[in-house]
Amino acid sequence: MVPMPSAKRPAGPFTPLDFQLVLLRRMADHNPGLVEDARHALGVSLAQMREANKRWQAMVRSPRPRPSASRYRSVLGAPESAAARRIGDLDCEAWQWPLPLWPGLRFEVLVGPNGAVWNEWLVRAPGAEGPELRTVEDLTPWSCTVDEAARAFAPARPLEGTAPTRWGLAFTAPDARGVQHAVVAEFTWGLLQRTAIGG
Template identity: 60%
Template sequence: MVTGEPFGLPHFQLVLLRRMADHQPGLVDDALRELGASHTDMREANRRWQARLHSRTFPGGERRYRTALGPPRSERRQRVGDLVCTALLWPVPLWPDLRFEVLVAPGGKAILNEWLVRAADAPAPALRTAGDLTPWSCTVEDAANAFPPATPLPPDAPTRAVVALTTPGTPGRTIAHFTWGLLQFTAPESPQNPQNPKHPQNPEKR
């Protein structure tokens, strides 16, 4: 991959992988080989994306994503409280059954959420026990639908989500950790501090 070429979907996939590398380095290495990219490519793509996020001149809001990823494959309206927002969805070749969703507030300038979701025409994975919650197997919505009630917990870094799930046959709750909406790992709920289960990996790096 040529790092100096215009930033597009191939580079953005590397940004997604960069945030997952601390949790699942083996899966990330496999994905890099599939994409024909290196760790250097991944770091450079993330550096370029971070520069866009902090630039005073680069477009913000939904324009940031349209500029990088092109027109969304689909759009849908989604109500968030009293707001009628727009969900923009792009295909992600690395995960054919998923879409990258950007939830935009009215006016297009404020981004409320951005993560991977299950494509509308893709079947949800079969999740029956905690053992089915394997890395990269499901999205936040997949897990929440399979194991209600699901309780969001405070995330420990941007792009992450943490959800407490009630899984059959498991004492206490199962704490599922997601990056960009995709499951990275699970851990038993800590009885000492159930709102902040111990993180088994290194802190996420930029």
């Protein structure tokens, strides 16, 4: 009797490692070299990264998707911290999780009173020392978060991102010689990816 071919095994649970691969997949558009190094550090293949992203997109776009807040809890576990936060006139909760790839950062989700996710990005970990941002030369890929750049080069003007999970900032910053430049900084998942320096 000829054995029947085995059915495709169901995918295992979506893990924090898979989630880091999702973040990297989006960042690969701007910094393939950094992403390649990070992928090797995690010990995963390019195919595994693509598969993780494919599964994440399927979860997000499911006809009956799980609410975003509970999706993050199911993937990342209970938050390392959850704190009340007020943004303007609105109250929310800030949930944060550590990610091994970026020990100095936390993945933060802002959750509204109705359980809706207002924002999701990487922020500096509590107590972690942030970068010294003084000139355009300090703005290297993955060096800082949206919030850090906005504070260092205030006033910064938010720009609409070119895709979901992307943000932009426009501001003026000096170079190492003190010459001022118009800068547009692009961020993915809250982490700096690249800058365009004007005159």
